[in-house]
Amino acid sequence: MTAAKRKGTAWESALVTYLREHHNPGARRNAQMGRLDIGDIDGYYLHALEAKAEKTITLSSYIAQANKEAVHAGQPYGCAVVKRRMKGTADGYVVRDVATDVRLMNRMRDMEEALQNRDFDLWYDIDKEHREAA
Structure with a gap:
């Protein structure tokens, strides 16, 4: 597993932990489904959630991906949750x-x-x- 993949997996896991504690105890990571992907995390109410932990932030591509995945997931809203460098999970950004x-x-x-x-x-x-x- 590459360093970037490990970083992304760690961010997804941190988000799931945070959501379970503060929002939905049933939150979980989704299995990747290729072109029919339904987002990285299930259990963020009404949303397909795309988790991003990258050095270079490209909001337009994140939002396009989240909106597409919301359609695949049958959710009305898509959002990207972007890791804020050098900060904890609660300090990340929810973007739509x-x-x-x-x-x-x-x-x-x-x-x-x-x-x-x-x-x-x-x-x-x-x-x-x-x-x-x-």
Whole structure:
């Protein structure tokens, strides 16, 4: 295994560990599927996640790959999670194009409005919890 491959595998493993602790205990690395690849990690809610740990960062290719893999994975959103040099996992960057981010924000807005209208007290408690965690 090359040094670059080891670095990528270590980044994917670190992301899975972080996601399991902070987001989804079922997060896992995906098997590579060639041209029908579904992203590097499964379990990042609604996303195909493309993990990148490279010296030279090329966002446009990362986003194109993540968006393509989202289609293959049947997920509505693709994102790249890029390792930040000399920093820990939580300091990495989640990157998506503006069109994808706007679709995600529209969904979040619509779902929050629906919950507010259906059960304001539940919405309020969830909103408060997330504001305090920020």
